[in-house]
Amino acid sequence: MWNTPSGENWLLIHLNLIFSVITYWLTISLIPKFKRRFIQKNLFGFDLHKVKGPKIPEAFGFIVGLTYLVTLFIFSAIAFRQSILRDHNCPQKEFVESVAGLLCISCMLMFGFADDVLDIPWRYKLLLPSIASLPLLMVYYVNFNSTTVILPKFLRSTFGLSVNLGIFYYVYMGMLAVFCSNAINILAGINGLEAGQSLIIALSVCLFNIIEMFGEFWQPHQFSLFFMIPFVSVTLALLKFNWCPAEVFVGDTYCYFAGMTLAVVGILGHFSKTLLLFFIPQIFNFLYSVPQLFHFMPCPRHRMPALNEEKLLVASKVAFAKSELTLLGKFCIKILKIVKLLDSRESKDIMECNNLTLLNLVLIYSGPVREASLTKILLLIQVLCSCIAFTIRYPLASVFYGA
Amino acid sequence: MWNTPSGENWLLIHLNLIFSVITYWLTISLIPKFKRRFIQKNLFGFDLHKVKGPKIPEAFGFIVGLTYLVTLFIFSAIAFRQSILRDHNCPQKEFVESVAGLLCISCMLMFGFADDVLDIPWRYKLLLPSIASLPLLMVYYVNFNSTTVILPKFLRSTFGLSVNLGIFYYVYMGMLAVFCSNAINILAGINGLEAGQSLIIALSVCLFNIIEMFGEFWQPHQFSLFFMIPFVSVTLALLKFNWCPAEVFVGDTYCYFAGMTLAVVGILGHFSKTLLLFFIPQIFNFLYSVPQLFHFMPCPRHRMPALNEEKLLVASKVAFAKSELTLLGKFCIKILKIVKLLDSRESKDIMECNNLTLLNLVLIYSGPVREASLTKILLLIQVLCSCIAFTIRYPLASVFYGA
Numbered sequence: 001m002w003n004t005p006s007g008e009n010w011l012l013i014h015l016n017l018i019f020s021v022i023t024y025w026l027t028i029s030l031i032p033k034f035k036r037r038f039i040q041k042n043l044f045g046f047d048l049h050k051v052k053g054p055k056i057p058e059a060f061g062f063i064v065g066l067t068y069l070v071t072l073f074i075f076s077a078i079a080f081r082q083s084i085l086r087d088h089n090c091p092q093k094e095f096v097e098s099v100a101g102l103l104c105i106s107c108m109l110m111f112g113f114a115d116d117v118l119d120i121p122w123r124y125k126l127l128l129p130s131i132a133s134l135p136l137l138m139v140y141y142v143n144f145n146s147t148t149v150i151l152p153k154f155l156r157s158t159f160g161l162s163v164n165l166g167i168f169y170y171v172y173m174g175m176l177a178v179f180c181s182n183a184i185n186i187l188a189g190i191n192g193l194e195a196g197q198s199l200i201i202a203l204s205v206c207l208f209n210i211i212e213m214f215g216e217f218w219q220p221h222q223f224s225l226f227f228m229i230p231f232v233s234v235t236l237a238l239l240k241f242n243w244c245p246a247e248v249f250v251g252d253t254y255c256y257f258a259g260m261t262l263a264v265v266g267i268l269g270h271f272s273k274t275l276l277l278f279f280i281p282q283i284f285n286f287l288y289s290v291p292q293l294f295h296f297m298p299c300p301r302h303r304m305p306a307l308n309e310e311k312l313l314v315a316s317k318v319a320f321a322k323s324e325l326t327l328l329g330k331f332c333i334k335i336l337k338i339v340k341l342l343d344s345r346e347s348k349d350i351m352e353c354n355n356l357t358l359l360n361l362v363l364i365y366s367g368p369v370r371e372a373s374l375t376k377i378l379l380l381i382q383v384l385c386s387c388i389a390f391t392i393r394y395p396l397a398s399v400f401y402g403a
Numbered sequence: 404m405w406n407t408p409s410g411e412n413w414l415l416i417h418l419n420l421i422f423s424v425i426t427y428w429l430t431i432s433l434i435p436k437f438k439r440r441f442i443q444k445n446l447f448g449f450d451l452h453k454v455k456g457p458k459i460p461e462a463f464g465f466i467v468g469l470t471y472l473v474t475l476f477i478f479s480a481i482a483f484r485q486s487i488l489r490d491h492n493c494p495q496k497e498f499v500e501s502v503a504g505l506l507c508i509s510c511m512l513m514f515g516f517a518d519d520v521l522d523i524p525w526r527y528k529l530l531l532p533s534i535a536s537l538p539l540l541m542v543y544y545v546n547f548n549s550t551t552v553i554l555p556k557f558l559r560s561t562f563g564l565s566v567n568l569g570i571f572y573y574v575y576m577g578m579l580a581v582f583c584s585n586a587i588n589i590l591a592g593i594n595g596l597e598a599g600q601s602l603i604i605a606l607s608v609c610l611f612n613i614i615e616m617f618g619e620f621w622q623p624h625q626f627s628l629f630f631m632i633p634f635v636s637v638t639l640a641l642l643k644f645n646w647c648p649a650e651v652f653v654g655d656t657y658c659y660f661a662g663m664t665l666a667v668v669g670i671l672g673h674f675s676k677t678l679l680l681f682f683i684p685q686i687f688n689f690l691y692s693v694p695q696l697f698h699f700m701p702c703p704r705h706r707m708p709a710l711n712e713e714k715l716l717v718a719s720k721v722a723f724a725k726s727e728l729t730l731l732g733k734f735c736i737k738i739l740k741i742v743k744l745l746d747s748r749e750s751k752d753i754m755e756c757n758n759l760t761l762l763n764l765v766l767i768y769s770g771p772v773r774e775a776s777l778t779k780i781l782l783l784i785q786v787l788c789s790c791i792a793f794t795i796r797y798p799l800a801s802v803f804y805g806a
Contacts, residue, residue: 028678033519041521062517066531069510073537080541095545096499107472110513114465117520118437118444128469134476135502138483142498254666384671 002078005218012079014047016226020233023071027064027237031248034063040247043116045249049190049307049371056246059116061254063289065109065233069336071230072102079226091144097223100139101264105257107132108181126178132260133177136267137170140200143247144270152400173267176276180266181259183282185252187358189199189304191244192311192375198258198282199235204278205265205385208393217270224269244372277389281382285358288341291332292356298324303355305363312368315343315360319352365374408621409487421686424635426474430467430640434651437466441651446519448652452710452774454595459649462519464657467637468512468616471660474633482629496546500626503542504667510535511584528797529581536580537665539670540573547673554733555803576670578678583669584662586685588655588738589692590761592707593716594647595778600684600785601661602638603787608668608787609682611796620673627672634664647775679745680792688761691744694735694758701727706758708766708777715771716787718746718763 036043038057047053076098083091111128114120120128147169148162165172188194206228206285209221238254266275276283277318292299298320325333333353336342343364344353354360362377363369369377440446450456479501486494514531517523523531539704550572551565568575590707596638609631641657646652669678679686695702702724709719728736736756739745746767747756757763764773765780772780 002513021472037467037521043520066517070531071535074536080545084545092495092499092545095541096495096502099502099506099542102538103502103509105505106509106513108517110509113513113520114469114516117446117516118440127475131473131476133482136504138480139502140496142483142487365790 003285005213005222009084009218009222010248012082013222013225015078015230016229018073018229019071019075023067023230024237025233028068028240029296030063030067031060031237031241033217033246034060034274046319047191047246048302048304049243049313051307051311056249058147058249059113059251059253060238060241060248061250061252061257062109062113062116064238065105065112065253067237068230068234068261069102069109071228071234072098075226075230076102084394093319094219094223096142097139097268098226100135101227101268104132104177104264105133105260105261108256108260109253110314112251112253114253115256116253122199125182129178129181129256129260130174133174136177136264140173142171142268153402154400159168163401164219173272176266176272177260177263179286180279181256181260183279183286184259186293187257187282187285187378188255188376189357189359190371190378191246192239192242193359193378194250194258194374195235195239195242196375198254199232199239199380199384200382201237201278202232202258204389205262205275206232208271208274208390209269211272220269220271224265224271226263226370227261231258244375274389274393277392278386280385280389281358281378288356288358288361291329291336292318296326296332297356300355303357304359305359308368310368313363313371313374314368315354315363318355321349322346322351323349325351408616408625411485413571415485416509416625416632416798417629419478419480419632422478423473423633425558426470426633427636427640430470430637431580431643432465433466434472434640434655436642437463438651439665440602448595450649451705451707452716453648454714456709461652462516462654462656463641463651464653464655464660465512465516465646467641468515468660469509469654470640471633471637471664472505472509472512474637475630479505480608480628497622499625500542500671501629504630504671505540507535507580512656515654516655519654519656520661528585531742532581532584533577534547536577536666539667540579542603543670544573545574547781552753552762553804556802558803559760560661573776576675578674580663580666582662582689583678583733584668586682588658588680589660589696590688590781591658591800592705592762593756593774593778595645595775596650596762596781597618597653597658598638598642598645599782600667601657602635602642602680603782603785604665604788605635605638605661606746607667607792608678609635610798611674611677611767611793612672612731615674616797623672623674627674628666630664631751634661636740660770677792677796680795681789683788683792684781691759691761691764694732694739695721699729699732700759703758706760706763708762716766716774716777718757718766720755722753723760724752725749725754726752728754 035057038059039055041059044055045058047056080095108129111132115125147166147361150162150165151159184194184198187197206225209225209228212218213222238250241267242250261276266272290305291297298318303316305313308314332343333342337344344351354364358377359374361384362374366377438460438725440515441462442458446461448461483498511532514535518528532734550569553565553566554562555740587597587601590600604680609628612628613633615621616746641653645653665678694700703721706719708716711717736747738746738747744764745756747754756768762777762781764779769780
């Protein structure tokens with residue numbers, strides 16, 4: 001029989017829960033206090049889906065990120081002091097994991113805020129998150145350095161039980177951090193969506209962690225819960241103010257912060273592959289966006305849904321001369337038409353099609369809807385995908401991988 | 404005979420030196436690129452000591468802080484990989500110290516930038532740095548937890564060889580981090596001063612570390628050098644653009660970043676008391692400012708030197724009704740007059756005196772000077788104080804403490 005979590009471990013989770021509740025109240029009392037200051041300091045935007053909207057303060061991810069970090073700083077100090085008092089020895093590995101995780105998160109929070117303030121050019125947007133994830137990879141290298149991946153049954157006769165990916169596993173983890181940070185940022189554009197999707201992913205991770213707490217390898221999942229519960233609480237607080245009609249915008253700050261926090265628990269909790277299962281809508285949205293993001297097809301500056309005359313949201317379109325299309329662009333359009341993921345209209349030289357985002361795709365199938373309804377549909381999709389993820393992770397995995 | 408640093412240890416210091424040179428070039432190429440962007444995004448100020456000056460971009464401490472962090476991330480990854488390859492084991496203690504140090508620095512950098520962008524209220528300015536220093540204190544607790552202070556000879560007959568300060572030592576270290584961050588910020592206001600003083604303090608720390616590298620307890624000093632050499636290089640790069648007439652301002656960002664970086668090496672390098680010796684001008688300036696900072700005497704919004712008709716700097720004055728003075732204020736004025744640290748003029752009800760900063764005090768004794776000359780005088784004072792610090796630390800300490 002394996003070593004199960006002791007009463008003290010559960011106690012710490014309860015303590016974390018109490019901290020998170022306090023943080024929630026703290027955050028919802030802080031957000032209104034800073035609204036005017038953000039607007040005064042030119043950190044605001046206009047809601048493109050409202051008619052004649054007021055100035056809405058931007059980058060409020062920074063406030064929730066700050067309360068999150070403060071909570072975890074204080075919680076970690078108490079948790080580690082507790083375990084030192086008990087064992088007369090510090091769990092160095094867990095300690096360095098916490099500190100490195102917090103380092104990555106604080107770097108991303110800073111970077112996101114700088115992006116909201118300064119509009120950082122794209123080349124830095126990909127470079128800096130990769131460097132910010134270095135401490136995480138170093139800790140992984142120092143503490144585990146396990147780069148072996150178990151293969152599914154049907155591959156084992158050819159490649160063996162497992163394959164050691166070596167350096168590629170580190171490249172994958174570094175890319176995971178960059179992917180998570182940006183994936184949430186591109187499935188965005190309507191009130192409540194960034195915070196809502198992060199909330200559902202975080203709750204799915206929590207559920208997964210709680211299930212695994214009863215298994216043999218519970219320790220990394222306890223670690224993950226310590227990071228996830230306060231994240232859920234600050235996200236809930238942010239959502240209260242960001243839900244349609246939004247009083248504050250979350251900004252790139254929140255997207256980067258949320259993405260990195262999820263990547264940190266995925267990597268240090270050893271469930272980076274399961275984590276990706278919770279990102280199915282984001283992965284789909286990213287792949288679907290590739291033809292525009294990589295400029296195989298024309299990409300306008302904003303791809304978010306448009307408002308029709310009845311003030312309902314409809315899919316936004318992009319029109320272009322057919323001659324502008326690259327060969328790869330033509331190929332993408334052909335494929336997208338076949339799988340019915342494109343709403344297009346053609347005249348002699350001009351082509352018009354929807355912008356390639358999940359939001360526009362949903363609008364094509366749903367028809368015009370109100371903004372809050374679109375957010376709800378998207379969040380419902382996220383919940384369904386989490387159900388699929390759990391199905392893949394549990395019943396299906398045992399079919400493919402054995403018990 | 405004790406364990407001396409091996410060739411490999413010196414090699415790492417040379418590697419760090421090479422990294423720092425590269426960082427210097429990177430930083431001086433990055434700063435001009437971001438100047439226009441900062442101004443566009445409303446991060447600029449006007450030089451109050453120039454006539455009809457242009458907009459000067461503010462908060463460039465952020466750019467140098469970022470290149471500093473990137474350098475240390477990459478350097479640490481290489482250094483620790485090296486020692487793992489050699490010993491097949493990670494030096495966990497050093498590793499967690501590096502990560503925690505970087506966490507504190509990145510938090511302070513983020514916080515400083517937020518302060519430049521948002522003008523954070525004072526109560527948060529004292530609270531957040533204390534919380535940001537928590538990881539540092541945790542690491543100190545986990546790795547050393549030595550809170551014993553050796554007493555000088557003349558106290559030993561009464562109190563014994565040493566005294567254990569316990570929790571007070573942690574309070575002292577937490578306050579050290581807050582003090583360093585704010586001390587540089589209040590000895591400021593003329594071009595080149597913030598970066599200049601930090602440079603001299605950092606060079607003094609480097610010299611001290613190099614001397615101690617030949618002693619018994621060289622390891623923490625090697626750690627300190629790893630953090631200090633890149634700091635010197637980014638500060639030099641910043642100074643190149645901040646020297647009079649300044650092309651960029653350093654912002655609170657730089658002051659907080661510099662203060663925390665120095666506090667980190669002082670605490671984790673176990674020389675927090677020696678570090679304070681290098682802060683003599685800042686400590687004097689802080690104590691001298693106390694009557695105004697704590698409102699025993701009237702305190703105008705800006706206390707920096709004023710320009711006279713010949714465009715030279717002179718001490719700025721504050722005038723107030725004598726009845727405004729608190730009892731404590733009257734007492735401070737009396738003391739300051741006795742020790743000749745106040746230039747005051749009185750009529751029946753009104754009193755006028757210089758603002759209580761080291762800059763104004765120097766100007767009272769020097770008479771009107773050009774801005775660059777004042778910076779040079781201040782930096783000269785900083786160098787002299789470092790000489791005094793070394794005298795206290797070496798010849799005098801052996802008199803007071805024995806060999």
